[in-house]
Amino acid sequence: MAIGALLWHGLWVVLARHVASLLDRVRSILEQAIGRAYVAKSIGIIGGTGPEGKGLAARFAMAGFEVIIGSRSAERGAEAAKEVEAAGVKKVRGGANAEAAAKGDIVIITLPYEGIHETLQPLESAIGEKVVVSTVAPLAFSPGRVGLLPTQRGSAAEDIQLLLPLAQVVAAFQNLAARKLMDLAKPLEGDVIVCSDHPTGVREVIDLAAMIPDIRGVNGGALYNSHYVEGITALLVSVNRIHRVEAAIRVVGV
Amino acid sequence: MAIGALLWHGLWVVLARHVASLLDRVRSILEQAIGRAYVAKSIGIIGGTGPEGKGLAARFAMAGFEVIIGSRSAERGAEAAKEVEAAGVKKVRGGANAEAAAKGDIVIITLPYEGIHETLQPLESAIGEKVVVSTVAPLAFSPGRVGLLPTQRGSAAEDIQLLLPLAQVVAAFQNLAARKLMDLAKPLEGDVIVCSDHPTGVREVIDLAAMIPDIRGVNGGALYNSHYVEGITALLVSVNRIHRVEAAIRVVGV
Numbered sequence: 001m002a003i004g005a006l007l008w009h010g011l012w013v014v015l016a017r018h019v020a021s022l023l024d025r026v027r028s029i030l031e032q033a034i035g036r037a038y039v040a041k042s043i044g045i046i047g048g049t050g051p052e053g054k055g056l057a058a059r060f061a062m063a064g065f066e067v068i069i070g071s072r073s074a075e076r077g078a079e080a081a082k083e084v085e086a087a088g089v090k091k092v093r094g095g096a097n098a099e100a101a102a103k104g105d106i107v108i109i110t111l112p113y114e115g116i117h118e119t120l121q122p123l124e125s126a127i128g129e130k131v132v133v134s135t136v137a138p139l140a141f142s143p144g145r146v147g148l149l150p151t152q153r154g155s156a157a158e159d160i161q162l163l164l165p166l167a168q169v170v171a172a173f174q175n176l177a178a179r180k181l182m183d184l185a186k187p188l189e190g191d192v193i194v195c196s197d198h199p200t201g202v203r204e205v206i207d208l209a210a211m212i213p214d215i216r217g218v219n220g221g222a223l224y225n226s227h228y229v230e231g232i233t234a235l236l237v238s239v240n241r242i243h244r245v246e247a248a249i250r251v252v253g254v
Numbered sequence: 255m256a257i258g259a260l261l262w263h264g265l266w267v268v269l270a271r272h273v274a275s276l277l278d279r280v281r282s283i284l285e286q287a288i289g290r291a292y293v294a295k296s297i298g299i300i301g302g303t304g305p306e307g308k309g310l311a312a313r314f315a316m317a318g319f320e321v322i323i324g325s326r327s328a329e330r331g332a333e334a335a336k337e338v339e340a341a342g343v344k345k346v347r348g349g350a351n352a353e354a355a356a357k358g359d360i361v362i363i364t365l366p367y368e369g370i371h372e373t374l375q376p377l378e379s380a381i382g383e384k385v386v387v388s389t390v391a392p393l394a395f396s397p398g399r400v401g402l403l404p405t406q407r408g409s410a411a412e413d414i415q416l417l418l419p420l421a422q423v424v425a426a427f428q429n430l431a432a433r434k435l436m437d438l439a440k441p442l443e444g445d446v447i448v449c450s451d452h453p454t455g456v457r458e459v460i461d462l463a464a465m466i467p468d469i470r471g472v473n474g475g476a477l478y479n480s481h482y483v484e485g486i487t488a489l490l491v492s493v494n495r496i497h498r499v500e501a502a503i504r505v506v507g508v
Contacts, residue, residue, distance in 0.1 A: 221492035238475035
């Protein structure tokens with residue numbers, strides 16, 4: 001009985017993946033036919049009350065998106081939104097993570113790695129097949145060393161794909177300096193390396209990155225490669241400490 | 255008896271490391287006193303007959319260094335040197351790996367990861383306390399994926415430090431496009447991220463990188479971080495395939 005249910009669930013997941021993949025292709029063909037990518041209108045940020053979440057909220061709201069900053073408590077989400085508005089940005093509001101997951105056309109994850117399991121599992125059905133951007137770098141700080149925490153699948157982004165099997169998980173935005181994201185007067189610099197197994201997701205997130213002035217999305221291949229990009233975040237923490245800067249990276253020759 | 259010998263060897267290694275570290279500081283103080291870094295005159299390249307080895311040989315010979323391209327067979331080393339000379343570069347000669355190890359003020363390793371143990375162990379005493387540059391990225395190619403081979407210590411460079419405990423191992427030059435290194439008419443682009451536990455080695459290799467026009471060395475911290483830099487090489491292979499380019503990376507904001 002239990003084995004039967006398990007097999008049934010497995011079959012359902014495989015079938016749903018195939019349907020999602022088919023829909024992805026249909027959407028891709030339609031996009032090419034109409035000559036532009038599907039444009040998201042709203043962005044929900046899960047665990048968005050830290051510097052990375054608030055910074056991305058501010059930059060995307062400035063680019064014209066409606067942004068919902070999600071948090072475990074709706075109150076903390078609302079507070080974070082007020083902070084962003086106080087910096088002179090409109091169209092940002094706060095709420096519970098469930099609201100950000102439900103209302104965002106694109107969902108951005110800015111949780112610490114340790115929190116992804118607990119926070120994302122209850123949001124699986126609200127997120128469904130949406131494009132989910134993992135900005136997570138599973139950093140492990142120890143004296144004189146910045147390591148990466150062990151993950152289930154090799155990277156935080158792959159673990160998020162495991163938690164949200166129907167979503168189009170795209171790893172991106174791990175390497176931008178969080179503090180510079182909130183310094184709205186200054187232009188940002190750096191490339192956003194975009195890794196995913198979902199072609200439509202890759203295109204949407206490259207378009208999304210391009211909405212921030214001076215930022216460029218670069219296709220970095222399969223989600224598997226997100227491990228390397230998360231490693232760059234760890235490397236940049238060391239570079240920042242040594243040089244007392246907030247560095248980012250750029251891919252040259254592309 | 256065996257345990258006594260082992261302890262004695264261990265004690266000797268620890269003592270030698272302390273003496274090396276002390277000499278490193280003395281050299282560093284002297285350098286600051288005379289206002290410039292110790293300048294190497296010759297470079298030996300171990301396993302230098304591939305594109306990376308010949309490319310670095312050409313670039314450093316153009317910068318005025320005397321370069322010895324080493325190979326398992328002295329003949330193959332000499333052939334590689336002739337190829338580089340045919341491209342219009344002087345001051346390059348070939349020989350056995352042992353000669354490159356003995357005669358280079360700085361030793362550069364351009365071996366495939368699989369070859370480091372067999373090749374470097376016999377060279378330990380010839381290399382001694384020299385600055386050893388690991389350009390090795392332990393790439394594992396499989397269909398649709400570029401991974402990193404498992405290493406003993408976390409990276410190829412750390413494994414080389416394990417094989418050459420007295421040497422000043424510095425990880426660098428993994429991310430420059432090998433084919434562009436040999437295209438001498440065109441300027442290179444990209445940063446060389448320099449990781450080492452030896453401060454003098456870091457400075458020498460940053461100076462070395464600066465000898466190639468348009469290339470900059472960036473201090474990337476401890477040798478531990480070489481894991482991330484070797485990962486960037488794997489990522490760049492994917493980026494190159496997707497975009498049909500020969501990309502490199504640059505650290506911006508430093």
